[in-house]
Amino acid sequence: MAFDYDKWIRPGKLPHIWCPGCGHGIVMKGLIRAMDTLNLKKEETAVVSGIGCASRLPGYIDCCTLHTAHGRAAAFATGVKMAKPEMNVILVGGDGDGTAIGGNHFIHACRRNINMTYIIMNNYIYGMTGGQFSPCTPTGHKASTTPYGNPDPGFDIAKLAIGAGATFVARGTAFHANQIDKLIAEAIQHKGFSVVEILDDCPTTYGRRNKYKSVIEMMNRLKDVAVPVKAAEKMTAEQLQGKVLTGVLYKDETKPEYTAEYAKVIERAQAAK
């Protein structure tokens, strides 16, 4: 049976603004399926975003949503979670919003291990503002501000999140659409800060400049570079050259969660009176 997305979409909001072939729509579908399988209540779910193409997502979803300042999604979401710890807080954003402009907020949310889920749609570029290079643009690739190739090496968002202290880190791609909802559902259920990086395609500002002839070519690239974690165990370092691991990359359930720890601080402070 066809999945009924309409019950999670604000009436009259479709068609969305994303370009033809943009993977953000696929990720949004995955998020909706994940929220639906977990039976989340609309009044107890908050989707928070910053600025950017990917950050337009909360505008379409029919639950509590917050569209905030550029890169500050994690800061606003922390506020929501601290005020109402019973809420399911989901952050969405792009790679530029999350790791450059909001890089500091991102690593500190990871460090705190606050119970939220961050979905980063990594399309390797700043799409909305005109195709400037982002910290995830691979070395040598072209953007509007690096017409002769980007000299910087790109971030590995998953490794950055693990290093900063996130307790659940997963990676998927827009091509592997049926995996997205499972990764997001597992991330939402995890008690602690969870990061789900979804490799995405931007045919308009990234594909065009980097000799991808079509959306299909970009999707096929995602299909080729992705290697599931289990399959990678049997592969040699040479075979893994240029590949990207997908699936659940890191999970730690022992680290204390921030809102629970903060409740203990309040208890101690009140007892000391």
Place this chain on the structure above:
Amino acid sequence: MEKKLPKIEIIEKYCKGCHICVEFCPKDVLEMKGFYASVKNLEACISCMQCELRCPDFAIKVITE
């Protein structure tokens, strides 16, 4: 036993003509007709839902019983 065919609904108002559904259909059921995707060969459809899963624009529904 006769195979039960699904109903493939394409909402042209939402379709942006990105070709994803047509290219990744394993049974070559869909085609581009002008700007929009349309059903070419419904008999071949195996209801794998790949087109519905991958459509970024919420434009395809595969309705099975």
